[in-house]
Each structure stands twice: as structure tokens, then as C-alpha cells.
Amino acid sequence: MVVQPQSLEHLSAEQLREMTARLMTQLRHQGALLEKLTHENALLKRMKFAAQSERFNPEQKSLLQDEIEADLAAVASEIDGLQQESAAVSPQEKKQPKRLPLPANLPRREIRHEPESSTCRCGCQMKRIGEDVAEKLDYVPGVFSVERHIRGKWACAQCETIVQAPVAAHVIDKGIPTTGLLAQVLVAKYADHLPLYRQEAIFGRAGLAIPRSTLAQWVGICGVRLQPLVDALKAQMLQHRVLHADETPVQMLKPGNGKTHRAYLWAYAPGAFEGMKSVVYDFCESRAGEHARAFLGEWRGSLTCDDFSG
Template sequence: MDGIKLENQLEDGIKNLILKMEKDIKSKDSELESKDKEIDSLKKELEILRGQLINKNKKLFGKSSEQVDSHQITLFNEAEKECDLRKDEPTLEEITYIRKKPSQNTGKKDNLSNLEVVVIEHKLSQDKAICNECNTPLIEIGKKEKDLLKYIPAKLYIERHVTYSYACKSCEEISEEANIISTTSPKTLLHKSMASNELLAHSICLKYLYSLPLYRQENYFKMLDVKLSRQTLSNWMMGAAREFNIVYDFMRKELLKSNYIQADETTLKVIDNAGKESKSKKYMWLYKTHGDNDSIIIYDYQPTRSSSCPKAFLGDYSGYLQTDGYTGYNKVENAKRIYCLAHIRRKYYDIVSNLDKVALKKSRAIIGFNYCEEIYKVEKELREAYGEDEKFFEIRYKERVRYLAPIFDKFQKYVQVELENALPKSPLGQALQYSQKLLPYMKTILEDGSLEVDNNAAERSIKPFVIGRKNWLFCNNKKGANSSAIIYSIIETSKSNNLAVEKYLVYLMDFISSNPNPEEEYLLKVMPWSETLPEDLKLQKK
């Protein structure tokens, strides 16, 4: 009996020990599972941080181009990549080859045909055109030509205009009032300044077209043996902007009549009233009508990036408005929104461009990237095939409905599926969230063949300001920033309309000098897009 009790006690003790061990094992398993999850979370977080670091380093030290190796990237879209909408089924044909001899005159046919040609002939004088062997007169048997591209150095001089007044003494004797007639001197934009319209246009172009800040211009003019202080040059810029304000306002009014506007914004530094750099970021906004050859480009300085800025500028604008993903533009409630495919593509590019071939095959981001590439490929083929056609927009509208609509649908489905498994804070998760927000509005381009798939034109138009900003670093005050906005608007619109900017500025200054308050019908005739502008203001098309 005692033996049985002892056995039962031993069994109970063993059972309790086993139960305790099982609990300990479960506890350890739970703890290990928790640690595994923590390790996985840390690994994912490390990958996110690593990706962010790579992207930061790439932006700082890498190349800015987003071109990719087509053999490396397009792993999942070979059929789409090789597809060409314009090509028919292949047929057998006989091919012959003609070998073209490379030209020996590379570079000599640059765009020089619009330049004046001064011919200087090097002939022997009559007394020297005699054979030194038999004294017989020499006969011309041929000639060679050599072209030299000459440069006339800049020159400054004083043009002193002396005006005279004349009086009729006979009238003065009869009526005791003299009939006085005075001659006039040429009018200039800054009528109280010594700056001629030509010099003013040159200085403006040096700063805003060639990004040469005023302190460097001071040295530039010093090399021409003229001392012009930065203060004087600055006053000229501010004065010119003030006179150009009427042109700026008219251009803005014409821009708002457009059915399609592209917009972008960038930062700049502005010195406050105390002479210190403002701690808050200031912004230069850009608005551009559609078109590369006849567009209107307007810069608008604002102290913030608030949504009230585009709302105040665009007002009740109800046409198409294309921007990046910044939500501040949503305040323009009546506009039909279009976003930028280049910004969507960039999110995926930042991920796949850092992957090796093995990682690329496993990447889910490559699929999103390839959808963007498919869309761009269709756009490129349409432009190459029909770009010169008068009905290009009409054709592109029909072809987009046929080819792009299915791609957008597949792209959206991909985004919805991938979002279920992607980490929200990972690069892929962020790219997917960005795509989910923008893709529905990207389909707006299917409504009108004149709409573009990206906002690159606006980004190209704001780039000259960004380049200039690197040179002059900041604007001295709010007035200076506004003046820069006015002058940049006129210069970039002139460039966009293929004008010789400096010549056009002189032409515009001459017009405003003679017409201080012109009516709109006359102002329209001197706008950069006007067809009535003199031919010598237009650059020769390449």
C-alpha cells in the first residue's frame, strides 16, 4: 500500500514537473517568437533606413539623371518593351548596304546661316601678278574659302543728347507770349536714369538669363573700364521690374484664359528688414500654359507654401491644372486636376535603381516601375509617329483610350493588391500610397489629347530660376523677390517663344518708353507670342 502511494506521489511529481517544463517551454517559445518578431521588425526598419540613406547619398553625390539600363530593369515587360504600335508583321525583303563615308567637316555646319558674312578677298595686286620666271602676267586658276567666326568685344560709350529750345520773337512782341518749340531726346524705360535701354537689357540678361549676380557684373563692367556699383545696378533692376509690371499683369490675365496650366514651386532665401536671412522658407511659384513654342510662363513670389497662394493666383480657374502630388493645389476647387507620372515613376526608380540583379528579380517595385515605362513608351511612339500631324491631339486622344486606359487599370489593381502586404513606412509602401492617391487623377489625360502625362515642362521652366539661385543665393528683400518674379516671367516666356531675349527686351523697352499706358490691343502686339513681332527678334529654328 505504501508502495502504491509512493508511486502515485512520484507520478504526480513527475506530472507537475512536466507541466511546469511545458509552461516554461511555452513561455520560452512565446519569448523567442516575440524576439523573432522584434528582430524582423528591426531588420525591416534597418532596410528602410538603409534605403533612405542610399537615396540621400544618391541625391547628394550621385547623378541626377533617371535613365536606367533597359536590359537590367525590364525583366517583367519584355513583350511590352519590344512592342511597336507603328510596325506591321515582318515580310521577307532584300537588304542592300550603302557605306557612308564620315564627314570631314563636323562642326562647320553649326547654326551660323543667319549671321552677316563679310567677304575679304586676298588677291595679288596687278604689279605682283607677274611670273617671277618669265615675267608673263599670271591668270587666276582657282580660289579657296576659309570662314572665321569673329567676335566684336563689348564697348561702352556716352551718347550725349543735347536738346534745344526755340522761340518766336515776333509773336512775343505782338502777344507778349513767346511761341516756344523744343526738340526732344530719345525716351528710355528709366527716364531719370543714365541707363540706355540697350545697357539695361544687357544687364538684366546677365543676371536673369546667364545667372551672373550683380557683384560679378560690377567686376565685368570694371573690365570695360566703367565703374557701376551694385547699388546702381540693383536700382536699375527694380526700376525695370516696376515698368514691366503692366506687361506682367497682362501676361497673367492671358495665362488664366488658357484651358490647361502646369504649375510647380521652389524655395528661395529672402533677407528680412533687419538684414538677416529669414528663418522661414519663401517660395517662388510657377504657372505655365501648355506648349513648348508659344507658352506663357509666370513666376509668382509668395512668403509661404500655403494652399492660399495658388488659390489667390488662379482664383476661380476651371481648366485643367497639372502639378506634382502637393495637396496645396487642391484649394483651387474648380480646376480639373492632373498629376505627374514622372513623380510616380521616381518613387519606384529610387527603389529599383539601387538593387542588384538578384534582388531585382524578387522586387515588387519593379512591376510598378515597368507600368510607368509602358506608359512613357506609348507616349513616345505616338509623338514619333504623329507629332508632325495637324490632328496630333485628336489622334493621340483615340490612341490613348485604346492603349493607355488598360495600362492604367492594371497599374491601379497592382497598387491595391501590393498595399495589403507592403509595410506603410517602407519605400515600396510609400510609393504605393503615393500611386494610390495620384493614379485616379492621372486618367484625366484620357479626356483630351493635348494633356501631357507629366509636369516636366513646368519643372524645366523653373530650372533657370533654380540655377540662378545657386549663383545669387538670396533676394535682398520682398521687393527684390517680386522684381525677380516679373523679370523671370518675361525672359522665360521670351525663350519659350523662340525669341532673342536681349533684342526683345530692348524692343519691349522702346515700346513702353513711347507708350507709358498702352491699351490692351496694342500691348498684345508686343507680347512674346505675337505673330506681328519683327522677324529679327526671332531665333532661327534648328
């Protein structure tokens, strides 16, 4: 979007503010996209050109690939959100990969969604003229099943009105997994420490091998969807006067140079005698005290930690 200086003279203050907001949205979108591409490029360079001693063995590669694909899915989800916010970007048809139908041998459970009343506002009785069906994949440990959400269409011939129950909100818009399946993947990965490539094999034995790339996309999008909950949990935790904090090292692939870098995962929790039982994690590139100050903000109280000088 190129703006000529002469064209700005005739704009009001409100129009200038709207244009500035659109340009800032475009800038954030381009920055997120550049970060995603830089991250992918750094990974490919390392896998191709790294010294033999620094290359991944198959298991390390699978574990790292799971995390990278989840991160990329989270970034892609944020980019999509920024694109929707931007009014300056012209709508373009997005090519979606064709999704294969769910296996016909899986048991199915129908869930019908109908209007509360089949009587039109004009007083006439409406007729059912069709329905929309959306299938969601559900999972109870060891058994897959399919939820068939059927939304009937009702029409009034008198006033030519069509009524249909609204689509229920889903964690992944137009995605096939139910909340139960998503919870299973997240709990298995983070609570039971099952990498996604192992979950892929477990699901395969249950009758449907979900590719780890798909599982990684689900994990990344769930991370973005859960962020408001994390923010609320942090705000609630910072109301306590006693907090515990500690950090542990994790390996991070540094974009740009293709090498791993020691980063840190900080953990914050209320005191042992506080009524709230929770832990909030904050990923940082170092263990410097500035990260704790940024996380705690204006909080004042007793912080319990180890004797590290930082």
C-alpha cells in the same frame, strides 16, 4: 495731417471723398516706408548680432546685398510714386546726389531731336537760340559708348514763342542708362546668372566700373516698370484651359526677427500643346494651396502639378 471733427461738418460729400483718398494715399506711403525701414533694420541686426554659424561669408553677403538693394530700390520707386499721387504732401526740395560726368574718352554718338518745322504758327521763320544735351550710357558687350541727345531750342521773335522737341520716354526718369544697357544687366543677372558684383568687374574691364549699388537700383526700378507687362502676360495666360504649376524653395530674410525663412517661388505656364510659350512667377511665403487659388482667381480648367497635398 490732423483733421478736427468740427471742420468736417461744412464739407460736401465730394470733398470728403477727396480727403479720404488723400489720407489713404498717405497711409500707403507710410506703410511702404515702414516696411522698407524694417527690412533694413532686420538685415543690419542679423549681420551684427547673428551667431557665427549664421553669418554670411563674403560671397553670400555680395549675393544677398544685390537682391536687397534691388528690392529696396523697387520699394523706393513705389514710395516716390505714392508721394506724387498725394496732393496733401507739401512739395519739398529733394537732395539728389551729384552725378559725375561720363568719361570723356568714351566714344560718343549724337542723336539730334529738332521740331518738324522751323516755321512758327504765325508764319515767321524761327531762329535756333540754343540746345539741351542729355548723355545716356550705352553698352554693347565689351564696349561702352555715350549717346548725346541734343534737343535744339527754336524761337520766334515775332510772337515770342519757343519750340523744342519733347524729351523721349525713358525707363528710368533722368537716368543715364539706355534701354540696351538695362537689358544687358537684366539678361546677365537672370538669364546668365551673373551676380551684380561680377557684372561690376566685367564693366570695369570695359572701361567704366558701375557700382553694384547703382546696378541694384536699376534692377529694382526695372522690376516696377515691368509689372504692367507681367500683369498683361498673366491675364493672357489665364485664358488657356490647361496650365502647369510648380513651386521651388528660396531663402527670404524675414523682417522683424532677423532670421531667414523658407519662402517659395511659384511658376505657372500654359500647357505644352498651347500656342503661348511663357512662364509667370509668383513669390509667396509658403507652398499652401491658398496662394495658387489667389493667383488663379476665377480661372477654371485643368491644372497640372505634382502630388503635393497642398
